[in-house]
Amino acid sequence: MTDSTSTSTAPIRVTVWGENRHEQINPVVRGIYPEGMHTTIADGIRGLLGDEATVTTRVLDDPEHGMTEETLAATDVLLWWGHTAHEEVTDEVVERIQRHVLEGMGIIVLHSGHHSKIFRRLMGTTCSLRWRNDGSDRELVWTVSPRHPIAEGVPQPLVIPGQEMYGEFFDIPDPDELIFLSTFTGGEVFRSGITYRRGYGRVFYFSPGDEVYPVYHNPGVQRVIANGVRWARPTRERESYLVTPMYLPGEFDRPVLTDENGGLIDYYTREPVAVRGEGAAS
Structure with missing residues (x-):
């Protein structure tokens, strides 16, 4: 296998996951997102990416939270919005x-997916932060990496x-890339x-998106999310990350595994491999 970027023209398979609890119990949220926040987010992606993406939605109360093995295997990019029911997601x-x-x-x-189980698992930290929600804050999202593909076409600010x-302080590992930095009316800053x-x-x-504000109807926010989908798309076929392959002496670039009978098979092709000196081609 190589590290070359995929040239596939197949649509990006996108799954938008929403907790879908606030929409059921809060009339303000229901008024802003009558079909659910996940539907508005999905519609924004469809509107900007068109045939470039196929978009489906899942919610917390679906069987297995909608995150079955089959769904995830058929997903290139997963979007996750959760808030009040993080702990209901099973380990x-x-x-x-x-x-x-x-x-x-x-x-x-x-x-608020920053406190989700999956984000904390991926980060390895508490992912805690400072917050205030008094209805009077304006957020300015400043682009600090203007050449990054996620920032393409995003208003500044x-x-x-x-x-x-x-x-801040936002308890996360140092990011690989900082694309947006937000400022607020109280003088606060945030790596958004x-x-x-x-x-x-x-x-x-991407931090903007509290449920009692129409943030996901904002065209600039929709542009960021659509760009994010393009950026996060896999560039090669998915492959196992949990299996540690073995290398034979002198075979520096050929990983192998053992099969159920104790024989050797190629890590990528799963074809039998003969050890040098056994009289068979490897």
Whole structure:
């Protein structure tokens, strides 16, 4: 296998996951997102990417939270919005999602998803931050990496008239890339758009999106998310990240595994491999 970028023209397979609890119990949220926040986020991606993406949605109360093995295997980029029910997501599902990220699936975590089990698992920290939600904050999202593909076409600054304040210190590992930095009316700053690589997968966290404000109707926010989907898309076929292959003496670039009978097979092709000196071609 090579590290070359995929030239596939197949649509990006996107799954938008929403907790879908606030929409059921809060009339303000239901008024802003009558079909659910996940539907608005999905519609924004469809509107900007068109035939470039196929977009489906899943919610917390679906069987296995909608995160079945079959769904994740058919997902190139997963978007995650959660807030009040993080602990209801089972550890089995979190481990399943983490495995798919490590094997190459992209993931975009939105707003209060910073405290989700999957984001904390991927970061290895508490992911805690400062916050204030008094209805009076304006957020300015400043692009600090203008040549990054996620920033393409995003207003400078991106103005969000009403939003929950998120501020530093944000307990995360140092990001691979800082794309957006937000400022608020109280003078706070926040690393609002950051990326990581985890295993073979790409991770993008974008903070704007409290449920009581129409943030996901904002065209600039929709542009950031659509760009994030393009960026997080896998660039090669997914492959196992959890198996540690073995290398034979002198075979520096040919990983092998053992099969159920104790024989050797090629790590990539799963074809039998003969050891040098056994009289068979390897």
